[in-house]
Amino acid sequence: MVKMIKVLGVDIGGTDIKLGIVNQKGEVLHSGTIPTRAAQGPEAMVNDVLQWREGQRGDHPEITAAGIDCAGLLDGKRRWLYSSPNLSGWENIPLGEMFESRLGLPVTLDNDANCAAWGEYNRGAGRGTKCFVCLTLGTGVGGGVVIEGRLYRGSQGLAGEVGHQVILAGGPRCGCGSRGCLEALIGADAIIKRTRDILAEGKASVLGERDDFTVRDIASAAREGDGAAVRSLGETGEFLGIGLANIVHLFNPEVIAVGGGVAGAGDFILGPARESLRKHLMGEVLSGIPVVPAQLGNRASLVGASFLALEKIKTEG
């Protein structure tokens, strides 16, 4: 009998850390979440993760490696965290090393969007492709690129930052300090602001009766035929299409997948995005590249981080 290898996946989000015991096929055997207590600092976080792992020792005594991921500027090769929007005040931290020395296991660390792309490549929408780009739409807009079976990282591990391509020079201010980034136009906050602006024009909408709403609420309203919601998501899709056209012109991928919470709005965004993409392509020959929904939902990063850990074991023998 072949021994089943298991790894620990750790997906550090802004509010929660998702954890999973994952086998070599990328199947999540057991999963859980713990709160992200960023204010307590990295040591405390490593302790929290260790404690969760201890709780699983009965069922899963042997773990061979761990794959960590987190939003932000990260160098996967050096396992170095430059900064993260989810981990306020954490800067220039050897987070991979910290986890490794406490867990006593080989540890990988990478960007959450890179891991989502790697997960989708291995078990989702990118399977079997030679050049694959995966976008993650949420509060932030992230991306990951897989070229010939390897996560493409560039010279500093910072490639694939599709959310910070400028598509509207001089446009709205982005959280990163620049202007007119894709994220500043299609991130969750931008979608909510766009919807508010449409409502402010006096358009009747179920959303107009509420003080506060989320992108999920906008998507629900759109599904019920709410005109303001449909228009807001459609305009969002038009900008997404421009970002996709730029990705096509630079990477000429085989498939592009779109995931993340905002992608839950489905064809209300993706439909107009595909139309806009087509309009912004330099040649008909490029128009056949499929833009498809991601398949792994909110587990994509966890699964991808686990696959990176599995790969590390293989590579390092």
Add this chain to the structure above:
Amino acid sequence: MVKMIKVLGVDIGGTDIKLGIVNQKGEVLHSGTIPTRAAQGPEAMVNDVLQWREGQRGDHPEITAAGIDCAGLLDGKRRWLYSSPNLSGWENIPLGEMFESRLGLPVTLDNDANCAAWGEYNRGAGRGTKCFVCLTLGTGVGGGVVIEGRLYRGSQGLAGEVGHQVILAGGPRCGCGSRGCLEALIGADAIIKRTRDILAEGKASVLGERDDFTVRDIASAAREGDGAAVRSLGETGEFLGIGLANIVHLFNPEVIAVGGGVAGAGDFILGPARESLRKHLMGEVLSGIPVVPAQLGNRASLVGASFLALEKIKTEG
């Protein structure tokens, strides 16, 4: 004595075809130009090139392969020309095969900007890098990407089209049919239009006395301290910087080189471009990526095409 291998390089431009006999070090031993008679069709062009090659047979009896390049949408792997702005009416032509059957030699075919990048990687500004992007600024704005020692082509051979990334949604119409492409903002025509617009504001300029001028004239005027010319090139540089920032965020290259005729304006464009690049980056850590002038001048594509041919010989034994 090791036998010196020689190849024929053929760089098909809008007015001229540059030809060269190139050795295995990428040194151009002999070069010449013939007019591009696109209206006569591909067969006639192949004949013209053959005739030039025959003229060199005395000095260079043995040629082992040929590397062809040309502007436009090309698939290097299939050696297929979809279309070219320089070759009006040529569409969907197996140009590589046509040259190969008539020359009786292994032939490579690729995009001129890809070849420029490949030339700069092998003998110019990109030597020794693991991830290199080269922009070619002229009437068109092209690009090529070299990753880990290989020209990156993507799924259809159409990657690296940096000139057709949209950086100003809804911006000026581009020759490709889209709007707000980098090429529509920093291509030669856009620079001339920008300068005319500045002159129309009534700004005194040596260029105001002329009916017609080129980017080279604008650069000369700038070198003489002409305010309108300096401003026009500066504004061009600001848009270039945004395009560079997008390249940094997507590819995270080690070095970016900028060549082509328009790059002859030097720091009047590159200075403001570097400043604008810095302003549009999402993190300080990305600001160290050097943006340098290309080194091979107008021979970059010819040299790169020749290196592709040399590589084909090696690969195919």
